[in-house]
Amino acid sequence: MESIKESVKNMPGFNKFQEKYELMKQQVLTDPNVMRFLRENPDISDVQAEKLLSNFYTYRNEQLACSNCPGLENCPNLMKGYRSELTKVRQTVELRYKPCELKMIDDQKKSMSSLIKSYFIPKEILDARFERLYNPNMDEARSIAIQKAYEFVQTAGAGQKSKGIYFYGKFGVGKTYLLGAIANGLAEKGIHSLMIHTPEFLREMKQSLSDGSFDSKMKLLKTVPVLMLDDIGAENMTNWVRDEILGVILQYRMMERLPTLYTSNCDYDMLQQHLSFSQKGGLDEVKALRIMERIKHSSHAVFMGGSKNFREDF
Structure with missing residues (x-):
């Protein structure tokens, strides 16, 4: 009987999906901010880094959004007006959120x-x-x-x-x-x-x-x-x-x-x-x-x- 893994590989469009995934992984793991974080935490292996790809992906996209900030009202981040930060917690990496400058000004107003x-x-x-x-x-x-x-x-x-x-x-x-x-x-x-x-x-x-x-x-x-x-x-x-x-x-x-x-x-x-x-x-x-x-x-x-x-x- 064919395994689930093999079944997925044989699904139509799998090769294109795999190509997109590999491209996305490369973009994320070669992002300057992600690379700096990995250098600061050398105990995170390549295997672990791939398992944490989802967090790195979110972090990268939100950093890009902040560098081309569309304004507080149009903020596309998961938490509007907040910047995500990568934080090492024991054997994993979590996203922590802090308000950006625009959010702090708006809160003050x-x-x-x-x-x-x-x-x-x-x-x-x-x-x-x-x-x-x-x-x-x-x-x-x-x-x-x-x-x-x-x-x-x-x-x-x-x-x-x-x-x-x-x-x-x-x-x-x-x-x-x-x-x-x-x-x-x-x-x-x-x-x-x-x-x-x-x-x-x-x-x-x-x-x-x-x-x-x-x-x-x-x-x-x-x-x-x-x-x-x-x-x-x-x-x-x-x-x-x-x-x-x-x-x-x-x-x-x-x-x-x-x-x-x-x-x-x-x-x-x-x-x-x-x-x-x-x-x-x-x-x-x-x-x-x-x-x-x-x-x-x-x-x-x-x-x-x-x-x-x-x-x-x-």
């Missing part, structure tokens, strides 16, 4: 992104960087505002509780983008921040009363290490928003000395007037003053200048 939470903030703002803000021809007020923002990032988490900043200025000078740059600067230091577009978020807070998420959102705003309230003063002011949302959040953060940053088209006086609005008619100046005292106590007012509309660059 994702890690940073996880440190930045946002509500109703455009994507380009979340990609903001301080380098994008500097301009040799910018006016002094704008330069000072950027410097104050940069100093805030540098001192954040340095063991001392720092005050927040109230950035104010006309529409379109880059106040929101500046908050985005701060958020990314904090993320590089491993500090969590939450950035919200205040008018839109306050509208959502009203809806959250019915979907059961109000308490969790309030807790997040009160306790996040750095809170950023973008465009405060542009919301539709109601007694409930002022007293039960802003008042409660800012009181907690002031007592816990957690920094809050703001952007607004209003200076302190204009914001106080806005907060004085009462649905019952007239002005509720006492309650507005109470909110303003919390803001003033825990932040520095910084004017952000600029003669052109910063949004034109996007």
Whole structure:
């Protein structure tokens, strides 16, 4: 009776298969990286090397793919974004995997992104960087505002509780983008921040009363290490928003000395007037003053200048 080995040899196409196999084996075993590994491990015999051909083949192909890297998204390796390495383990050879440079950069970006939470903030703002803000021809007020923002990032988490900043200025000078740059600067230091577009978020807070998420959102705003309230003063002011949302959040953060940053088209006086609005008619100046005292106590007012509309660059 014919053995299985002999039967395989007699199968149609076996000779071509054998030729391809021998060619592949030669290519693999003469690969510079594989040859270097075998030289470093002289106890691996030729017979053993052939038995380990599958691992050597995978290693060679992945090294070739890495040398002509098509980018992380199109990585053809068995584990996307990982480089294989040959490792001698007792009497055999195993493939071990380590992340490549692109994978590590991508992981770092994702890690940073996880440190930045946002509500109703455009994507380009979340990609903001301080380098994008500097301009040799910018006016002094704008330069000072950027410097104050940069100093805030540098001192954040340095063991001392720092005050927040109230950035104010006309529409379109880059106040929101500046908050985005701060958020990314904090993320590089491993500090969590939450950035919200205040008018839109306050509208959502009203809806959250019915979907059961109000308490969790309030807790997040009160306790996040750095809170950023973008465009405060542009919301539709109601007694409930002022007293039960802003008042409660800012009181907690002031007592816990957690920094809050703001952007607004209003200076302190204009914001106080806005907060004085009462649905019952007239002005509720006492309650507005109470909110303003919390803001003033825990932040520095910084004017952000600029003669052109910063949004034109996007």
